[in-house]
Amino acid sequence: MSENIKVSDAAKMIGKSEQFVRVGLQQKILPFGTAVQLSSKWTYHISPKLLNDYVGGELK
Incomplete structure (x- = not known):
């Protein structure tokens, strides 16, 4: 199960x-x-993986 990212963090x-x-x-x-x-x-x-993909793989 993936973690949810807060709107403010995204x-x-x-x-x-x-x-x-x-x-x-x-x-x-x-x-x-x-x-x-x-x-x-x-x-x-907000999916951590999809957000990571959106910003170009810069998240850890």
Whole structure:
């Protein structure tokens, strides 16, 4: 089972704002995670492997 990366950490890793990451995941534009709306609240899963692939393998 893979670990989940926080939105704030993903934002720092790609050099964008947390809101950029949230909206990108909600609109299925960013390929490294998913966003699910539960009632009026959103929840996010960011895959370490997919994020690593997205930033070009620079993460450890």
